[in-house]
Amino acid sequence: MTDTAAQAGDTGPSTSGGLLHGAQPDVAGAAGHRDHPQRVGFFTDTSVCIGCKACEVACKEWNAVPEDGLELTGMSYDNSQGLSASTWRHVAFIEQRKPLGSQEPGVVHGPAAGAGGAEGMGDFDVFAAAERLGATTPEPGAPAGDGPGTPTGEISPIAPDGRTELRWLMASDVCKHCTHAACLDVCPTGSLFRTEFGTVVVQEDICNGCGYCVPACPYGVIDQREDDGRAWKCTLCYDRLGAGMEPACAKACPTDSIQFGPLDELRERAAARVAQLHAAGVPDARLYGEDPEDGVGGDGAFFLLLDEPEAYGMPPDPVVTTRDLPSMWRHAAVAAAAMAAGVAACFAGRRR
Amino acid sequence: MSTPEPNVPGPVTPGGPGGAETDGEHPGRTAATGQGGGRHRRRRRRGEQPVVPEAEFTSYYGMPILNRPTWKALDIAGYLFLGGLAGGSSLLAAGAHATGRRVLARSAKIGALGAISASTVALIHDLGRPGRFYNMLRVAKPTSPMSMGSWLLAAYGPLAGVSAVTDATGLFRRSGAAATAGAAVLGPAVASYTAVLIADTAVPSWHEGYRELPFVFTGSGAAAAAGLGMLAAPVEQAGPARRAAVFGAALELGATAVMTRRMGLAAEPLERGRPGALMRASKVLTAAGAAAGLLAGRRSRTAAALSGVALLAGSAALRFGVFTAGVASAEDPKYTVLPQRERLRARARERRREHAGDGAGGTGSGDGTGSGNDGPAV
Numbered sequence: 001m002t003d004t005a006a007q008a009g010d011t012g013p014s015t016s017g018g019l020l021h022g023a024q025p026d027v028a029g030a031a032g033h034r035d036h037p038q039r040v041g042f043f044t045d046t047s048v049c050i051g052c053k054a055c056e057v058a059c060k061e062w063n064a065v066p067e068d069g070l071e072l073t074g075m076s077y078d079n080s081q082g083l084s085a086s087t088w089r090h091v092a093f094i095e096q097r098k099p100l101g102s103q104e105p106g107v108v109h110g111p112a113a114g115a116g117g118a119e120g121m122g123d124f125d126v127f128a129a130a131e132r133l134g135a136t137t138p139e140p141g142a143p144a145g146d147g148p149g150t151p152t153g154e155i156s157p158i159a160p161d162g163r164t165e166l167r168w169l170m171a172s173d174v175c176k177h178c179t180h181a182a183c184l185d186v187c188p189t190g191s192l193f194r195t196e197f198g199t200v201v202v203q204e205d206i207c208n209g210c211g212y213c214v215p216a217c218p219y220g221v222i223d224q225r226e227d228d229g230r231a232w233k234c235t236l237c238y239d240r241l242g243a244g245m246e247p248a249c250a251k252a253c254p255t256d257s258i259q260f261g262p263l264d265e266l267r268e269r270a271a272a273r274v275a276q277l278h279a280a281g282v283p284d285a286r287l288y289g290e291d292p293e294d295g296v297g298g299d300g301a302f303f304l305l306l307d308e309p310e311a312y313g314m315p316p317d318p319v320v321t322t323r324d325l326p327s328m329w330r331h332a333a334v335a336a337a338a339m340a341a342g343v344a345a346c347f348a349g350r351r352r
Numbered sequence: 353m354s355t356p357e358p359n360v361p362g363p364v365t366p367g368g369p370g371g372a373e374t375d376g377e378h379p380g381r382t383a384a385t386g387q388g389g390g391r392h393r394r395r396r397r398r399g400e401q402p403v404v405p406e407a408e409f410t411s412y413y414g415m416p417i418l419n420r421p422t423w424k425a426l427d428i429a430g431y432l433f434l435g436g437l438a439g440g441s442s443l444l445a446a447g448a449h450a451t452g453r454r455v456l457a458r459s460a461k462i463g464a465l466g467a468i469s470a471s472t473v474a475l476i477h478d479l480g481r482p483g484r485f486y487n488m489l490r491v492a493k494p495t496s497p498m499s500m501g502s503w504l505l506a507a508y509g510p511l512a513g514v515s516a517v518t519d520a521t522g523l524f525r526r527s528g529a530a531a532t533a534g535a536a537v538l539g540p541a542v543a544s545y546t547a548v549l550i551a552d553t554a555v556p557s558w559h560e561g562y563r564e565l566p567f568v569f570t571g572s573g574a575a576a577a578a579g580l581g582m583l584a585a586p587v588e589q590a591g592p593a594r595r596a597a598v599f600g601a602a603l604e605l606g607a608t609a610v611m612t613r614r615m616g617l618a619a620e621p622l623e624r625g626r627p628g629a630l631m632r633a634s635k636v637l638t639a640a641g642a643a644a645g646l647l648a649g650r651r652s653r654t655a656a657a658l659s660g661v662a663l664l665a666g667s668a669a670l671r672f673g674v675f676t677a678g679v680a681s682a683e684d685p686k687y688t689v690l691p692q693r694e695r696l697r698a699r700a701r702e703r704r705r706e707h708a709g710d711g712a713g714g715t716g717s718g719d720g721t722g723s724g725n726d727g728p729a730v
Binding site for chain 2: 020073075078081082083084092094182185186187188189190191206207208209210211212214215216217218219220221222223224225228229230231307308310311312313314315316317318321322324325327328329331332333334335336337338339340342343344345346347
């Protein structure tokens with residue numbers, strides 16, 4: 001990235017007069033919408049996702065998305081594999097031999113811990129233990145409770161019956177509705193557009209299936225439907241938003257893992273939730289895509305994750321490709337001039 | 353289901369959570385990508401500072417992060433080749449026209465028209481909805497290289513057509529000369545913008561070379577056009593074509609060398625497997641074609657024709673090599689994850705250095721909270 005100076009200063013014109021990268025507070029306004037409603041989006045809190053896939057089903061039903069292949073993959077409970085033209089919500093399942101926060105699998109509670117196993121259980125007062133909950137905040141990552149702890153990060157079969165640590169991460173992935181959406185930028189027909197809600201939607205009556213948006217998306221979201229030829233992705237239920245309803249997936253989510261609302265409010269809620277989880281001893285909790293200064297100017301749909309984004313199949317530091325487009329055009333112009341000059345020079349000099 | 357397999361690998365195992373185990377059970381499903389971390393563990397790049405220190409990374413069952421480009425290789429790589437050939441031919445045609453090399457001019461004009469016609473067919477054929485190709489001219493969008501390219505082709509195609517038809521029929525010579533000049537002005541842009549077309553994507557091996565790729569493509573286009581000129585024109589008229597071949601080949605090979613050195617890990621797909629073989633073939637064919645044309649092309653018509661064929665084949669191999677390397681880089685999550693991880697690490701190092709310099713009074717309010725993309729250090 002030698003052109004950092006150029007990138008910082010020269011953002012270049014986009015079709016809408018907006019920026020090509022960086023923070024952009026009024027994304028719908030920059031796209032030309034006047035008197036537009038607040039920007040809305042999703043906050044997907046994966047720490048409370050139970051992997052029920054109600055979002056996948058609700059999305060399919062509401063949007064009449066066709067079947068996306070029936071396959072048993074062996075990837076835990078994930079059989080839809082990833083976002084595609086016909087999978088607009090995708091629930092990822094990740095099995096790890098790692099404790100979730102202060103969870104201690106196979107721990108033997110009570111005074112008889114370690115000695116008798118099942119006999120010790122009888123003496124244990126779960127109500128007393130429950131009262132103690134929350135009174136002491138465990139050190140993040142430190143073993144908690146009275147039982148024999150395991151040093152954090154170490155994997156050990158700690159239960160006598162051979163049970164090991166397990167955390168089962170589940171996360172419902174979706175189109176990020178980027179502030180700087182590469183799919184929208186590169187779309188040559190204007191089929192992809194920015195709605196008054198700040199979301200990114202494909203107009204299916206315009207799309208001619210050129211496929212440019214597919215490699216442009218840094219998250220691997222939008223795709224071309226083979227039998228149909230056009231590109232499809234999550235619309236953030238544009239039709240429902242217009243009627244004042246929340247998107248189908250958020251509506252169907254039984255644990256409020258998928259939260260829909262004005263983006264500013266969601267960001268506040270997410271920051272509070274991360275702080276809460278850190279205090280509760282889940283140091284892995286982190287937000288993904290909420291930072292307006294990131295490579296795509298912040299996502300309209302952002303996440304609370306419990307592991308690195310790539311473990312969920314998301315890029316750790318995505319950058320909108322059109323950030324570099326002004327530089328690309330300049331390089332291409334110089335290359336074209338060099339070609340013309342070089343070939344012209346071949347005609348100069350001796351005639352032979 | 354909630355009982356884990358006894359040998360589920362840890363979270364930072366290459367191939368992802370459960371990756372290795374799943375590979376064993378479902379070789380068909382993850383064959384292409386599942387071994388991404390394991391197979392390419394060691395980086396073998398000659399005597400360079402590794403951009404990415406170690407190729408260990410987490411992935412989701414080895415699945416690619418990007419969606420595979422849906423473009424068909426024959427259509428789009430073919431178009432990259434034909435667009436370059438057309439652009440270079442228009443330049444040669446104008447030069448030959450102006451200097452009275454009539455056979456060279458005519459062959460270049462007809463070559464340009466043929467190449468750009470075939471390009472248009474390939475581009476429309478590649479659309480998911482070919483019947484809606486006219487939607488390409490619905491808007492003019494500088495942020496979309498494909499939109500700019502559509503308008504460019506809409507202007508260039510007719511000029512190349514008028515140039516070739518007037519030359520072949522002998523009618524409307526003055527219009528023909530103007531069209532030839534116009535095509536020569538737009539031709540280099542046609543050859544060069546195709547680099548922006550593929551670089552303006554998230555595909556690592558296309559995007560990371562965006563500075564040098566236009567030079568690679570214009571050099572390759574000039575070499576291809578020169579090859580066509582040497583193939584079609586008599587040796588006494590093909591002098592500029594022989595020199596253009598050397599110029600194009602030098603530009604292409606030089607820019608490719610610089611590009612692959614600067615791309616870091618994203619250069620790897622250009623050096624491995626089928627894309628690597630295509631790139632090596634292109635290098636040999638282009639260099640040999642240009643050299644043979646210069647040394648023997650003046651004396652022997654056969655040598656000139658063979659050089660021309662080698663140059664054309666070299667240019668085509670380059671475009672297919674770059675195209676397929678990009679697809680390969682999109683299919684393996686490591687080319688997406690590793691450079692981005694390295695970028696995050698570098699940024700974290702920089703921030704730490706700034707903090708150390710500042711003393712205690714850090715101003716960054718957003719990033720210090722542990723939120724954001726820079727999760728816990730790996």
